[in-house]
Amino acid sequence: MPIAPRRPATAAIHTRRAESAARPISSPIFQTSTFASASSEDFARVAVEVATPDFYTRHGNPNHVELAEAVATLEGAETGLVFASGLGALTTTVLALASGGDHVVAQRSMYGGALSLVQNLLPRFGVTCTLVDQADTSAWEDAITPATRLFLIESPSNPRLEITDLRAVADIARRREITTLADNTFATPINQRPLDHGIDLVWHSATKYLAGHSDASAGVVVGREDLIAKIWSTSINVGAVLGPFDAWLVMRGVRTLDLRVGRHNATADSVAEHLHTHPAVSAVHYPGLPDHASHHVAAAQMSGFGGVLSIELRGGIDAAVQTIERLELFHLSASLGSVESLAVHPPSMWKAVLSDEEVAEAGIQPGLVRLACGQEDVRDLIDDLDQALQGA
Ligand SMILES: Cc1ncc(COP(=O)(O)O)c(C=O)c1O
Structure with a gap:
């Protein structure tokens, strides 16, 4: 029986969608929480498909797929998933790959949010963690127990720019069937591709270089299809869903990543060189400097050293705070x-x-200042640092 002429409340909803024969160069934003299926059969099929772009945005969305594929391509991975933040990516991945009774080995020096996850949250769910000095390869091996399932790696690390020998640590893990997960936020795939060195999974705070303009929060994890499928199953429980518009913004950033990272590298390198001899500065932590403790490892696994450096001020905490x-x-x-x-x-x-105590254990000194160099003219940045350091 034909349905009755549509009433206004129905008609307002069931108007035709805008269609265009034009092929836009910039991707449309699929700002939708759900997708219509053509049949019950299609619905049942897409409901269980990993990261499908046409079921429900918590499961996947065309803007998610575009971004995940772009980062996977840059990292040399089979596939990937996106999340509402970097920590959303890490937490979901760890929950997918570790269960109560399991053990994780992580670096003593890494992003505070990741340290807090392994030190404060995971133990509540029966997952224990041993922290190691990342530059001491044998420490990773010594920390392994029969319950070890994951190695959490970050190189260069936040905020002291310490370096992990990716190949050496990946080899240790592989021999013991331990999954390696590396945070590549600081390096970006332009400067370093951990999967090429034997790492299993790479994650990013896409909030940082991938987005590049301080206007979106996002996370990504990329790696082998079987691992990503497992993480996806957990991600639909955790629900750290990236908004389609934010996925689009990050994707716009990714298009200029290579260009921006080249500039970040050159600027940080010049700033590090300049501060290296500054009388107010007792140490410069930047893996591109030949006197960095792991410069040779960094030079072997990175093609550029990134836009972040940290410095220690002779005047301690007061000098650090006043300089900033x-x-x-x-x-x-x-x-x-x-x-x-x-x-x-x-x-x-x-x-x-x-x-x-945890801050001290992570090797973070009171006089430490982290500098993230942007895209400004490096001469202006050096002038700014010189004036700020005067009297420090
Ligand atoms: C190295 C690193 N990884 C991960 C994160 C967490 O990312 P998000 O803030 O997107 O959750 C940060 C945040 O500062 C970071 O610096």
Whole structure:
């Protein structure tokens, strides 16, 4: 029986969707939470398909697929998944790959949010963790127990730019059937591709260099199809869903990643060189400097050294805080990887997620300042640092 003429409330919803024979160069934004199926059979099929772009946005969305595939291609991975933040990517991945009774080995020096996950949250679910000095390859091997399932790696690490020998640690893990998960946020796939060195999974805070403009929060994990399928099954429970518009914004950033990272590398390199001999600075942590403790490892696995460096001030915490406050071009802001230069005092920032003892254990000195170089003219950034360091 034909249905009755549509009433306004129905007609307003069931108008024709805009269609166009044009082929837009910029991807449309699929700002939709759900998708219509043509039949019950199709519905049943897409409901269980990994990261399908045409069922329900928590399961997948065309903007997600576009971004995940782009990052997977750059990292040399089979496939990937996107999340609402970097920590959404990490937490979902760890929950997918570790269960109560399992053990994880992680670096003592890594992003505070990741440290807090393994030290404070996972133990509540029966997953224990041993922290190791990342530069000591044998420490990774010594920490393994029969219950070890995961190695969590971050190189260069936040905020001290320490380096992990990716190949050596991946080889140890592979011999013991342990999955390796590397945070490649600082390096980006332009400077380093951990999968080429034997790592199983790479994750990113896409909030940083991939997005590149401080306007979106996002996370990505890429790797083998079987591992990604497992993570996807957990991700539909965890629900750290990336908004389609944010996926689109990150994708726009990815298109200029190579160009931006080249500039970030060159700028940080010049700033590191400059500060290296500055009288107010007792140490510069940047893997591109020949006197960095793991420079040779970094040079073997990276093609550029990234846009972040950290410095230690002779004047300790007071000098660090005052210098940051005097900076005019570097914003005092908790992020990195953007077009704007940003500076933070990690000992203060880390306290949001770690205790004083945990901050000290991560090797974070009171006089440490992290500098994330942006896209400004390097001469202006050096002038800004010089004026801010005066009297420090
Ligand atoms: C190295 C690194 N990894 C991961 C994260 C977490 O990313 P998000 O803030 O997108 O959750 C951060 C955040 O600062 C980071 O610096």
